[in-house]
Amino acid sequence: MHHLIDRRLNGKNKSAVNRERFLKRFKSQIRDAVARSVKDRSITDIERGEKVSIPVRDVNEPTLGHAQGGVWERVFPGNKEYLRGDQIDRPEQGGGGGGSGGSGQGGGGEDDFVFELSREEFLNFFFDELELPNLVKRQLQQTITFKSIRAGFTSDGTPTNIHVVRSLRSALGRRIALSAEPMRELNEAQEDLDKLLETRSEHDPLIKAVMAQIHALKTRVANIPFIDPFDLKYSNRIKIPLPTTQAVMFCVMDVSGSMDENKKDIAKRFFILLYLFLTRIYDKIEVVFIRHHTQAYEVNEDEFFHARDTGGTVVSSALKLTRQIIEARYPSSDWNIYVAQASDGDNWDSDSPQCREILQNNLLPLLQYYAYVEITEGEPQNLWYEYEMVAQTHKEFAMRRIRDASEIWPVFRDLFRKHPEKAVA
């Protein structure tokens, strides 16, 4: 006796639960590993999954075992040269002979436990605990999105929504209910018939009558329909309005001549990170891309990251353009507005104070958050000092410096980390 069973169609993700538990348990180590891993690579391939490694000592499951030491006598295969009584020098670090006997725990082996995260998991860890600060739900009455959710069962609906189990269950109930009475009568009639048959002959009119009754009852039971339109149950779905928050992010990048290839690359990587973060975490967010040298242009995503044009630097041009766009398209009563600006801090001297003024008077009052990133290895320049004055008086203004590519991620995390205490209702 044997069976041959095809199990391939059974679920294959039996280990998913255990895998999840593993990730949950080592969350903090994995997060560190993820942060470490992005340091060393171009941000553009973040969208792929990633190999992460965490120290093996953390994932170790300890068991009792022997360490090296004491007397061991072991048998090995493959003798080539030794004779009984030969003395052999002890191999370094016990490597040659220490394979068996649970000596692995001892010491030395600081290997890493390496495994793959899927893209989804990777990004979850990557953007874990980041958020847009001060996101306020503005204009709740404007909500026009609905979400369809299940809400029990109804007795009418479209055929596609028929709920088979419920329908058959109620059909079964109806059949039982309707057949109970005739069945009881039928049983009685059957008993009558049995009794009568003991005393009378088959052709007795009384027996004929009872048999006719039985026949009628049986027909009645048989005529109860298996399923009736009355039985049909439909899954019910209702729509509930979803409160949405409208948010827009302005990405402002300096592409002037003083931004050399390296700096531009860092700026781009910063914005790619930002873009990825926004589009992943927030379903509905608009992003406005602005490039500027002496003049500012609104561009699309592709141009923003790839176009190459260059010139002098007038930062205020970008700020003015931002202001114009906000006024034209994003009334601040309806929108949460964010601005991220990247520059090397090199600006026309006379322009910097103007930038501060525009910021303080025209822009910041409209904004939720303004993040300025200065990419430079040298001393801060005039724009930095002007902005510092803004930062002192405005909490929603943040500024950081990035010296080289390895600082992109820490600065980014710092700018967008969650502030639980400041959670806005």
Place this chain on the structure above:
Amino acid sequence: MTTTRTRKTTSDEPEARPPRRKPLSLGSEWTFELIETYYKEITRIAKNFGLDTYPNQLEIISAEQMMDAYASVGMPVMYNHWSFGKQFLSTHKHYQRGMMGLAYEIVINSNPCIAYLMEENTMTMQALVIAHASFGHNSFFKGNYLFRTWTEADAIIDYLVFAKRYIAECEARYGEDKVEELLDSCHALMNYGVDRYKRPQKLSLEKELARQAEREQYQQSQINEIWRTLPRRFEEEQAVAPKRFPEEPQENLLYFIEKFAPLLEPWQREIVRIIRKIAQYFYPQRQTQVMNEGWATFWHYTLMNQLYEEGLITDSAMFEFLHSHTNVVMQPGVDSPYFNGINPYALGFAMYRDIQRICQNPTEEDKRWFPDMAGSDWCKTLDFAMRNFKDESFVAQYLSPKLIRDFRFFSILDDDENATLKVSAIHDDAGYAEIRSQLASQYNLAYREPNIQVYDVNTRGDRSLTLRHYQYQRRPLANSVHEVLKHIARLWGFSVKLESVDEDGQVILSYDCKLEKRGSPF
């Protein structure tokens, strides 16, 4: 060592004995019909050799499912724990990078005996797996005395279903984290959760469910008895000298904890018990690796060769089979970069083949060493060897001088008091007996794992638990002992002490894990 017998039948040398039939299949693709056909033929041949097996259940699975099975120690049902997830991740990584092929098969000691066939395998490999798992391992599970005494093939799947459900219920009721902590601690002691000499109770789903509530209550009342705080009558106290508890050292740490840990809740005791039962189920497998794998390998080799001799598989299929077979039984020498201990497949296979050889063509030497075996019926001798031994005794009984020479075994004495290692025996007349007994003791779990027993419980004072490590050959404990002690302390609920005792009974080293009242060791 073993020279594989590749018979080449040429047209001018016709096979005389078994009539050659048409091959069952030509290509490498498998189909369900083909598997049935092969299975039928293999069954017929196995019957002729007298293999006694449980009914078979063959399951076709995909590579992903194989990895799932891998991750849960090969069992089809298992409770959830992060360590299985870790296992899965590392298997997955190795597999994806092509560093490791998956094992061709997993077989479960259950009745019916479940064997997994991977869909990626060729027909030849499927036949190999059927021969190896469904007949080799299966008959071993059914025949070997350790499995017969210690495992319940009929009940294990049911028990695992019960265990999984129970643990999931506990997670829902007491929180995943609490259950996980408990499981971590139990896993750390899994190797010390087995009875080595006492036969365990039978497992069964209904009985377990029915008795579990009863057991909870009973256990709780037992605990209360030990920790009774009512003052005893004075004269009684005087009369009886204070006894140690437990009176005799206990080897089964998990059992002791399940029964006597003062602070565990009933559900926690039940989980400790589950882990203990599962450990017990796997205990025979740990003691019969060489025998079990060797037996399965011997039979896939024998059965496949028989198929070939009858002309049921083609030359190319035979070559494919031999290719993977030789990979399986390869034994790199100690100086090879691939050396990773003694390959149980290689040693086991060679030993069974050797027994067969001694029965069929004994040499003078064999007659001296194995007078009873030489010239006997090999099927019966082999069957006897499979049924009545474990690795340790199997090697001690059957390792022949020829095999010692073939493997070029030598033994090295490593005494940390000497500056150099010493070659204590090699494969020569003077060394055979020594190597044989040395290798046998290498398979004795009691020597491989530190011997640790429950020694004392301070029932009148701080309730601390004292364990004793009876040192063998001055071998020290690995550093992990500190971590494990924390786990024991978590289970016990009070401080735990571990004393290393040398062979004269003197305490030479002691490890402590102090626990504040109701504190956590971690």
